[in-house]
Amino acid sequence: MRNAFADEITALAAADPRIVLLSGDIGNRLFDRFKAQFPDRFYNVGVAEANMIGIAAGLALGGMKPVTYTIASFAVYRCYEQIRVDLCYHNLPVVMVGTGSGLAYAANGPTHHSCEDLAVLRALPNMTVACPGDAWELRGLLRDAFQQSGPVYLRIGKKGEPQVYPSLPEVRLGTASVLRTGRDVALLSTGTLLPEALLAADALREHGIAVEVVSLHTVKPLDEALLMRVFRDFPLVVTLEEHGRAGGLGGAIAEWCSDQNPLRARLLRLGTPDQFLHEAGEQEHAREVCGLTGPQIAASIRTRLTSIE
């Protein structure tokens, strides 16, 4: 996904001279092509994330369109107050890209995990929060992010994620993408678990369960029209995210549900547990520990369906 970002931001910068790329001393060689083409529009601001956000805000106040790039955990937690005051209070068009989000850096330990970033960022006024499901969706959402008048957080993966879309889709921030229609369960996935959602749907089909798979990439603002429809038409709605169950996509939808009149569907929220994952192991292992692989997701859904029948 990060290579797609580097490629797409280079193309966008060619079309818009206001785009400036700031990196927090990561992405070695990743931006070589950007740097070669736009040497005065790439800045490595060093290992100083708070300074990076402040500088991005200043650039935006001065008429530029900055994008910041660093590992999601540092991009968010280290400089939350700068995001809140400099970006959100001033409502500035800055795109924050958090790379290696969720458990993508599982092997690097909890300092590098970001399973609370959606919760804290969606609480901020003016902030748009989105998690592309694959590299193509990232490209589409990145393009749309530069059309926004306020700050946008794009929570992306690392590298080598399976592709879901065959080509660049028509995607817009705030509008969910329905990938597969179904009848029995609506599975709303945000971020890089999207391929696992499709695997789970495949597994459930074997049991005669038709799953509607939705890439609900934008966690804020929620696609309320989509939510209205799935909570009306399905007996079970499942949220899926590589993020804690507190405050992320599932949390946001649980809040939304409690503001509605009684809804038909039950809600099952799948995410990471309320604990730090300190044992070694790559993302695949961490997902397994959290019950977030395709077969585990399918099993959780079957169990829940049984309990509501």
Place this chain on the structure above:
Amino acid sequence: MMRRWVLEMSHRAGTPHLGSSLSCIELLAAVYQAWQVRPEQWTDPNRHRVLMSKGHAGTTLYAALRVFGFLNDADIATYAQPGSLLGEHPSPGLPGIEVASGSLGHGLNLGIGLAMAARLQQRPSRVCVLMSDGECNEGTVWEAALFAPQQRLAQLFAIIDYNKWQATGRSNEVTALAPLAEKWTAFGWAVHEIDGHDLGALHAALTPVEGEHRPTMIVAHTVKGKGVSFMEDDNNWHYRVPNADELSRALQEVDAA
């Protein structure tokens, strides 16, 4: 006149930080004078930008904006009243207020970004950030201190209101702030260490130097509560609000000066 307005605003609204507001009167006045910052240029992208990073001295910013024509007496009268845009700490929304402040350690970083934007767009804009000495406790100040010289940002000026006090103690005792000018010199800034109540010295320090490629730091030695004898260098006036009698005595002193 600025000191009078600052005193009156604090008394009328019952708001603190008077000592901090009185120490930076000349600092702000000098920037608006020296750089000819005027409301007619407010929407001009080529304008010079004044960033009030020590937002707790918001009354000094409002007084400066009144003197230089951004605000009028009616605006000043609304200070800290319900519904007013002139809050205790400045918010964006009125001409002359470039950025929100109130949380310390934001202005210099924003200033770097604004100076970089001006350079990228080949605009003549300069940026001046007014900071407090207590603000230098914040780590972001030193992240900015490291980065601005690397960028050779000659468009960037900053002033530290070095009044030697922060909220609850001497700023040179709360942290090892001194020697302050030497620190900025060591970080690669063009440093002027001056009397912060000397308008002539401030004008000189705010004048761009041909060929200079470093950002400029003005370490301005000031007196907290400056201009009112019973407030000067008395840190109780960080939080105290003058009563009617104190206001009257203070106004006599500043009017006589």
